[in-house]
Amino acid sequence: MNPEDFRYHKEHTWVKVSGKKGTIGITDYAQDSLGDIVYIDLPEVDETVESNSEISEIESTKATSSVISPVSGKILKVNEELAESPEVINEDPYGKGWIAVIQLDNPSEVDDLMDASEYEKYVEEEEK
Known part of the structure; x- marks a missing residue:
């Protein structure tokens, strides 16, 4: 289930906004499609x-995939734990x-993204 308070991009990324940060x-769906990262x-x-631009790449046992940013801005922090795990x-x-x-x-870019129910419909269509 996709969190209701997140917004979703068609490239299977999400953003959770808090004030002027996301x-x-x-x-x-993306992690499941990729397999073991x-x-x-x-x-x-x-x-x-x-x-809509690439911010990182993820490699899995199946493929390498681009991570597309759902919003524009400046990177404030990255999840260093992911480098090890x-x-x-x-x-x-x-x-x-x-x-x-x-x-x-x-911040108005967020309004162009899908909410949880729109994203779920999008994924269902993509799987057909």
Whole structure:
């Protein structure tokens, strides 16, 4: 189940907004599709990213996949624990498996993202 207070991008990333900051990660659907995650290339702190652009790469036993930022802004913090234990993303994609915290350049971008029910419908369509 996808958390109701998150917003979702069509590239299977999520953002949880708190004030002018957003925490970013990949969805449960994405981690399940990837399989066992063995490595993540974390973004750089202080890097400026655009929405719809790659912020990192995840390698799994099946494939390497880009992580696309759902919002624009400056990276404030990255989840260093993932460098040692990338499998945390498989275990807890909406909690301990977060990837980065970003200072939102344009908080209204969040309005363009899907809510939980829209995202679930999107995934169902994609699986057909």
